[in-house]
Every structure is written in structure tokens, then in C-alpha cells.
Amino acid sequence: QVTLKESGPVLVKPTETLTLTCTVSGFSLSNARMGVSWIRQPPGKALEWLAHIFSNDEKSYSTSLKSRLTISKDTSKSQVVLTMTNMDPVDTATYYCARIISKWLPPDYWGQGTLVTVSS
Amino acid sequence: QSVLTQPPSVSGAPGQRVTISCTGSSSNIGAGYDVHWYQQLPGTAPKLLIYGNSNRPSGVPDRFSGSKSGTSASLAISGLQAEDEADYYCQSYDSSLSGVFGTGTKVTVL
Numbered sequence: 155q156v157t158l159k160e161s162g163p164v165l166v167k168p169t170e171t172l173t174l175t176c177t178v179s180g181f182s183l184s185n186a187r188m189g190v191s192w193i194r195q196p197p198g199k200a201l202e203w204l205a206h207i208f209s210n211d212e213k214s215y216s217t218s219l220k221s222r223l224t225i226s227k228d229t230s231k232s233q234v235v236l237t238m239t240n241m242d243p244v245d246t247a248t249y250y251c252a253r254i255i256s257k258w259l260p261p262d263y264w265g266q267g268t269l270v271t272v273s274s
Numbered sequence: 275q276s277v278l279t280q281p282p283s284v285s286g287a288p289g290q291r292v293t294i295s296c297t298g299s300s301s302n303i304g305a306g307y308d309v310h311w312y313q314q315l316p317g318t319a320p321k322l323l324i325y326g327n328s329n330r331p332s333g334v335p336d337r338f339s340g341s342k343s344g345t346s347a348s349l350a351i352s353g354l355q356a357e358d359e360a361d362y363y364c365q366s367y368d369s370s371l372s373g374v375f376g377t378g379t380k381v382t383v384l
Contacts, residue, residue, distance in 0.1 A: 203373035260310035
């Protein structure tokens with residue numbers, strides 16, 4: 155079955171760079187049109203789209219966070235990595251990765267999410 | 275930052291029908307991008323409820339329905355049940371090619 159699992163630090167300091175890994179199973183990142191997105195949700199707040207990447211390496215980023223984000227994939231490891239630079243306490247959130255089976259379709263399978271706290 | 279606007283909350287008695295609106299702009303919903311809806315129960319990841327404006331994934335009850343018109347979309351829940359109490363989010367894409375979410379709506383069953 156399709157699963158996605160986020161991993162990374164639970165606590166980062168302000169100004170540090172966050173690196174999150176999404177490990178997928180039940181599908182291949184090399185499948186035509188397949189993609190993975192990263193989405194976050196601050197405690198008690200709304201969902202926010204961060205970035206997505208497709209099997210052909212096409213990428214897209216949130217307009218407001220583009221300068222701080224980098225998304226990449228390692229197909230052989232079934233992993234998608236998101237880095238976010240210059241972390242701030244307002245970036246405290248649960249970070250989710252989710253599968254997209256084709257461009258313009260919604261994420262259908264989601265990971266359980268990982269809570270990242272930014273604090274000194 | 276949420277680009278799509280939803281009412282903060284809606285409520286209804288069991289069995290009633292409630293609707294949630296999702297208002298966008300000419301750069302997202304109005305540009306022709308489909309609208310999708312998610313249900314999020316407390317402490318869990320969002321679950322896809324409606325895709326492509328009005329389609330239900332397998333397993334989603336037909337009490338849930340969606341529609342789109344112009345720069346807006348709506349989700350309707352008929353025959354409201356206690357288990358429907360959750361947060362609901364609309365989602366689309368915009369001309370920057372990025373995804374966008376709504377502000378979220380909390381549904382309360384009275």
C-alpha cells in the first residue's frame with residue numbers, strides 16, 4: 155500500500171537550516187507524472203503549500219517562501235528532500251509530505267506529519 | 275499564507291445540510307484550475323474528500339458534494355452527522371504553478 159513518512163529534526167534553532175526527508179513506499183518516484191508535495195500547518199492554523207516535485211524533475215515553490223526552499227528527490231532511495239533556510243519561530247509547524255499522481259491533481263496520500271519547533 | 279477564503283466556522287444540527295464556500299481569484303480558481311476539498315480530524319493528516327470540483331474518491335459518502343462557479347467553489351454536507359465535525363480546507367493551484375489552500379472552516383455539529 156501507499157505510504158509516506160516524514161523524518162527530520164524536531165527542534166531547530168533560529169537562523170538554522172531545516173532538512174526534512176520524505177520516504178515513500180507503494181509507488182515509485184520515477185513513475186510518469188508522479189509527484190510529491192510538502193505542506194505545513196502551524197499549530198491551530200491553516201495548511202500552507204510549500205513545494206512540489208514531479209518525476210520529470212519539474213519543481214514549483216510557494217511564491218512567498220521561494221527564496222528559502224529547495225526541493226529534490228533521490229529516486230533510487232524513494233526519497234524527497236526539502237530544505238528551508240533561515241528558520242524562524244514562525245516556521246514552527248507540522249510538516250507533511252503527500253503524493254500527487256499527476257500535475258494539477260490534489261495530493262491524495264499524506265504522511266502522518268512531523269512537528270518541527272523553532273526555538274533557541 | 276492562505277490565498278483562498280473560507281468562512282471560519284459553520285454549524286448545523288444532525289441531519290441538516292451545511293455548505294462551505296471557498297473564494298479565490300482570477301489567478302487561481304477563476305483561471306480554470308480545479309478545486310479540491312479535504313477533511314481534517316483533530317490530530318490527523320488531511321483526508322481527500324472531493325477532487326476535480328465535484329468528484330468523490332472511493333469510500334467517501336455521497337453526503338459530501340462539491341461545485342465550482344467562476345472564482346468560487348463550495349462544499350455541501352447533507353444529512354450532517356456527529357462524525358463530520360472537523361476542519362475542512364479547499365485547495366487549488368494558481369498561475370505561479372504552486373498549490374494554494376483555503377483558510378479552513380470548522381464544522382460543528384450542534
